[in-house]
Amino acid sequence: MNAELQSCGPPKKGGWVTFPFLIATMAGLTLAAAGWSNNIIVYLINEFNIKSIDAAQIANIVNGCMALSPILGAILADSYLGSFKVITLSSLVSIVGILALALTSILDLMRPTPCKHGPSPCEGPSKAQTGILYISMALSTMGVAGTRFTLATMGADQFTNPKHQRVFLNWHFFTMYAAMLVSMVGIVYIQDNVSWGLGYGLSVAANLIGLVAFVTGSRYYLLLKPQGSPFTGLACVLVAAFCKRKALLSPKTEDYCQEPQPGETKLINTTNSFKFLNHAALVTEGDMNPDGSIKKPWNLCTLQQVEDLKTLIRIFPIWSTGILLHTTLAIQMSLVILQALAMDRHLVPQLQISAGTMMVFVTISTAISLALIDRFLLTFHKITHTSPTLLKRIGIGHVLTIASMALSALVESKRLAAARTHNLTGNSIVPMSVFWMVPQLLVVGVGEAFMFPGQVMFYYQEFPKSIKSTAAAMVAVIIGIAFYLGTAIVDLIRKTTGWLPDGINDGRMDNVYWVLTIAGLVNFGYFLVCSWMYKYQHDENKELISSNSF
The missing domain is CATH 1.20.1250.20 (MFS general substrate transporter like domains)
Structure with a gap:
């Protein structure tokens, strides 16, 4: 009877039970992203009549956005929305973007007239066609923002054992490259030899499958609550250290603001590297309230915040x-x-x-x-x-x-x-x-x-x-x-x-x-x-x- 009651209870959060859902999500989303981006240079040259070097430059900008945007997703996940919401919303945006890109390949009105052999120059895209193309690529790129690296970190967070984290990350990246391989062999071939619309349509389907797999596993995920922007605290260190630059540093650990850690009584010691930043955690008159809380956050930081900033500098x-x-x-x-x-x-x-x-x-x-x-x-x-x-x-x-x-x-x-x-x-x-x-x-x-x-x-x-x-x-x-x-x-x-x-x-x-x-x-x-x-x-x-x- 007890076993039956236990089986009816809430599922265990985190661990290897989340592995198939996260890996399936990674496979679907990577297949979708690689499906539209890997052949974008050829698409711009052949379908939008853009010169070769210019097409390569546009592709570089697109790839740069795809690579740079995940930092925004990571900040949102860490600070405000959490990983689950960021990944879900980004996947939805990606579907809209790739679908719009598929329409540019299907509807003749949305792309320029094909080049003709002969002395007449090729007709480039109109401003409206260029605008729709760029918007579709922008939305598809934004979809990558909250998925690629946020998904990797969320997966690693499901495990407390560092060895298990390493194994997950290895499989995560193996899956990413394997999905890219399928995209390059399959979807790119379909785009060049069958239909651009069908190729982009398969990318939309892969994105949808990845999103469904991710949402299906939601009951098993161990979700960490966002703690607010950590970058605010790091900026606080610089401001507080500058404001207290004339104060004399103390050799005593007790004279610095400590952040109490659950279950820990050991105090964090100051370090001599980048010693100037230690001023930010030095407790001076008027910094603390009677109850021990910080009175002015931008005038006093915890020693942990100071050490975190030092870590980034190193x-x-x-x-x-x-x-x-x-x-x-x-x-x-x-x-x-x-x-x-x-x-x-x-x-x-x-x-x-x-x-x-x-x-x-x-x-x-x-x-x-x-x-x-x-x-x-x-x-x-x-x-x-x-x-x-x-x-x-x-x-x-x-x-x-x-x-x-x-x-x-x-x-x-x-x-x-x-x-x-x-x-x-x-x-x-x-x-x-x-x-x-x-x-x-x-x-x-x-x-x-x-x-x-x-x-x-x-x-x-x-x-x-x-x-x-x-x-x-x-x-x-x-x-x-x-x-x-x-x-x-x-x-x-x-x-x-x-x-x-x-x-x-x-x-x-x-x-x-x-x-x-x-x-x-x-x-x-x-x-x-x-x-x-x-x-x-x-x-x-x-x-x-x-x-x-x-």
Whole structure:
């Protein structure tokens, strides 16, 4: 009888019971987002008659927004609405955006007249058509804001065991790359060879399935209540420290404002790094009410808030090294599509792959590498009794990314040589197989498997508890900035050199790749210095990271 009563009680919150719902959600939403974004350059060129380099620049901006917007979703989840509401609302917005994009491909009125062969120039999109296109892409992009990284953090929050968190994150990213692979092979092929409307319609269906899976599992989720914006407290530290800059610091821990923790009696000690910020937690006359509460929040902060800000300052140099790293990747990914459009893409005489499908090699490489890395390092640990730290994992990603840029330069040099041999100009197809680019894309994928999850786990473990969702989204901020910076660099190269004309056979894209290789080497040196100077925030975290690195 007791067993029956227990079975009728409320379901257990959190744990592995949430795994299938969260993974299904990730699969559906990623399939939808990748389905409309992976082939957007080809769509802009072929359906909206936009010039190739301009289409690549628009795609970079879109990808930058997709990468940068999750930080807004993470802040909303941490501070105000909670993860469940943010993910649900974002999924609904995404459905509306992709549906509008599908309509631009179905209704002739919503896109320009197709180009005709001959001397007459192609007709570009009207202002109304351009506006509808941009609005649909904006809504689709906003849909990514509250899902990609907020979903990762919400999933990790379902587990209290750090090992289980690591396993979930590995499966989370494996699912993300696997769904991207399905999208690149299936949906992109349908868009190029069957119908753009059907391809975008499948993206809408995938988004809807992901949303239904997420809502279905709501009764099992362990939902953390938002605690208000943690960034207000961090800003308070700067203001309070400046206002009290002339006060003498005390060596006694009791003289600083402490935030009582449930079940803990141990006081937080002050640290000497960035000592100026300790002024913010120094209790002076008139700071406290008779009941012990803070009288003026912007004049006194807790020592925990001070230490949280110090943590972010210590992490910032490591974080900044990722910007230039991802900038080179952002430029490379857009240029690869343009190269593929000007190369022989036939698998067999009767079958030609899509230019956007080339990214499938990155995804395959990343997915396989993610599956193998844990096993490889487990064997490595048994033999050496040591494991590389997360920073070493990120460093391997740096090295592989630099190698991929050098390979890209060599392949493009060969492609340009073939174009000149056959007197080909503009964007004419060079008689050189597109599969020459596969090695560089495989190297990119392996580098991503080392770098991307390593960055997420590093920030998740090292960031203050109050901004865990923001910690995961910090990788998205890096990628977003990188896409914008990549767009600016490409514009600069176009204005100052002749390397990137509208017809890539007339330019020197290989020189662009060599510049990216040199920039990557300089950035890697900066990363080595930052990694050498960085100290993990807690001794127990250092042990945890060493044992759970990959």
